[in-house]
Amino acid sequence: MASIFSKCLKLVYSNAPLNRLRTLALRLDGNSVGEDVYLGPSLLVITDSKSKEVHVSVGDRVSIAPRVTVILVSGANKSKLSSMIPWKVGSVHLSDDCWIGTGVIIYPGVSIGKGAVVVSGSVVTKNVEAFNVVGGVPAKLIKVLEPF
Numbered sequence: 001m002a003s004i005f006s007k008c009l010k011l012v013y014s015n016a017p018l019n020r021l022r023t024l025a026l027r028l029d030g031n032s033v034g035e036d037v038y039l040g041p042s043l044l045v046i047t048d049s050k051s052k053e054v055h056v057s058v059g060d061r062v063s064i065a066p067r068v069t070v071i072l073v074s075g076a077n078k079s080k081l082s083s084m085i086p087w088k089v090g091s092v093h094l095s096d097d098c099w100i101g102t103g104v105i106i107y108p109g110v111s112i113g114k115g116a117v118v119v120s121g122s123v124v125t126k127n128v129e130a131f132n133v134v135g136g137v138p139a140k141l142i143k144v145l146e147p148f
Contacts (some may be wrong), residue, residue, distance in 0.1 A: 002104065006030075014043055032057040040066035047072040051089055054108070059096035065120065069105045096122065097148075115145060 012025035022039040027101065030052075031045075037058050042133030045056055054072040058064070075087030090109025094100065098112050112118065112128045119135030119142065127132050131145040 001022070010045065010109065013039065013045075017041075026056070026058070030127070031055045033078065034058055034060035035063065036061045038063045040064055040068065042067045044053055044069045045072060046070070046074065054089055054091045057091060057093045058100070059094055059114070061097045061135075062094050062100070064094070064100045065102040067103045068100050071108050098128075115148065117145070 005055065008030055009056045010030040013022045013029065016022045016025065019038055022041070022043065022076050023033050023037055026039060027033045032055065037060070043064060047054060049071045053075045055071070056070055067114040072092060073087065073089050076082040076085055077094060092106050092108070093111040095112060095114040095116070097114055098116045100106070100112070100118050101122065103121045104118050105122075106112070106124045110124050110127055112124065113130030113132065116128045116130040117133040118124055118128065118139060119133065121140040122135045123137045124134070125138045128139070131147050132141055133145060137140050
């Protein structure tokens with residue numbers, strides 16, 4: 001039953017017309033969401049029902065643009081490759097005041113630092129330091145911002 005409830009919440013935080021509903025649904029699904037957060041529509045959090053220990057942690061004043069994908073669990077499923085390539089599992093942490101651009105993909109176990117910016121369309125495979133602007137596939141450092 002919990003799995004059905006979680007799937008319903010995923011529909012809400014991905015498709016609800018109001019930001020307040022999207023952030024509430026993300027919280028109710030076991031994730032941490034700070035104050036004054038913007039979650040753009042079509043947020044996709046990839047996980048599975050067996051991985052209860054992983055979650056998304058969103059700090060205060062974080063802005064997540066539309067169509068962002070956060071991967072918490074990734075593996076080859078039933079493919080024979082799964083015996084050769086281990087599953088990647090990890091929580092994702094978005095620190096205060098960071099900005100995630102449209103269409104960004106964030107890999108399992110990644111932390112994005114305070115005031116960091118991830119340019120639209122980027123694939124984030126490694127941690128991003130505070131006040132860094134990163135972009136590309138994979139995301140690389142573009143610029144360091146002045147801390148506030």
